[in-house]
Amino acid sequence: MGEFNFMRRLFYAVIFGASLAASSLVIGAPVLAQDASHQEILDRDREVSVAVGRSGEILTNFLGDPRFTSPANPAALAATVEAETAALTAARTELLQISEALSGLPPLAGSGRSADIDRRNQHRENIAAIVIVMAGIFDHFLSMPALAEAGDEAGVRAAYRSAMVAGSMQQTMQAAGLRGQAATLPYADADNAKLIAMACLSEGLAALQNGILAVASHDRTIQALSDAETCIHENIERGRSYVAAAPDAFSEIHTGYYVALADGASWVTDVKLAFSRNMPSGQIASTYNPPYNAVADRLQQLVVRERELIAGEYGLE
Known part of the structure; x- marks a missing residue:
């Protein structure tokens, strides 16, 4: 069950990805909406972020x-799930309620007339x-006790693997969301380049997740990592050129993003080399999790700083 510890590390990255997606809603100078007020926009951003x-x-x-992520064997994991069924079920229910609440929020006024509003509504x-994908992770866990009772150890392992695949799907959805936001902005825009670079990091x-889980072939994984690496570098250079051509109050923040994303690209490069050399998953985790977390922390700090700058520039509280 040694793969459990590695997959736990990957899940922390998944959580960061979702948080970054919500934060990116208020990155960059907002396009003035035709109907919704700035305060309404900020309130909605906060609702999604919360x-x-x-x-x-x-x-x-x-x-x-560790009872869930580093169990001694499949039977031990299933026993833990059975003991925590009530808590797991409550967590799943709360996630479904959160999703339902988000879906039930009325669209911001200005839909169809303001790209900024449409971007927020879609996001x-x-x-x-x-x-919903997060809730599905708990479905897989909750299926384990019955499988273990039936003596289906392989089924327990498969359920755990399905939970991990759900995490990989979430990263793919995260990237699609970031690209969708970028598409609502002018191509020759520093925020557009930044969002696409973030999508490529996701x-x-x-x-990497798909490669570890054998959802994708070894060669396909290497190619996908290479594509991500190239994409991040290209968009960093594109964004830097826009900042240099038209400096403004956000230039320093943008530059900080590009520096952090450049380190993210280096992380992708290093992981690609490790994967191509068939490095064991546990070794990949212990070696490359710390630098990824460092990039994630810097990006989150930049999000906070940029929110504060936006609030000051546009009189938002």
Whole structure:
């Protein structure tokens, strides 16, 4: 069951990805909406961000528990799930409620007339879908006791693997959401380049997950990591050129993003080389999890700083 510890590490990256998606809603100078007020937009951004934060907290509460992530064997894992059935069921129910609440929020006024509003409305729907995927992870866990009782050890392993695949799907959805946001902005825009670079970093993580889980072939995984690496570099250079051509109050923040994303690209490069050399998954985790977390932390810090700058520039609280 040694793969459990590695997959736990990957899940932490999944949680970060979802948080970054919500935060990116308020990255960059907002396009003035025709109907919704700035305060309404900020309130909606906060609603989505709180929902994502709580969803990640729910998942972390279980994936940070070694009983779930480092069990002695499939039977021990199934026994833990059975003992915690009520808590797992409650977590699944809360995630479904969060998704339902997000889906039930009325669209911001200005739909169809403001790209900024349309971007937020669509992203709310994307996050609601991601939270459904999170709930599905608990479905897989909850199926384990019955499988173990039937003596189906392979079934327990398969259920755990399905939970991990759900995490990989979430990264893919995250990348699609970021690309969708970028598509609503002018191509020759620093925020457009930044969002696409972030999407490529998510795609690199998804490629690694799929490779570890054997969802994709070895060669396909290497190619996907190479594509992510190239994409990040190209968009960093594109974004830097826009910042240099038209500096503004956000230039320093943008530059910080590009520096952090360049380190993210280096991480993808290193992981690609490790995977191509058939490095064991546990060794990949112990070697490359710390630098990834460092990039994630820097990006999150930049999100906070940029929110503060936006609030100051546009009089938002």
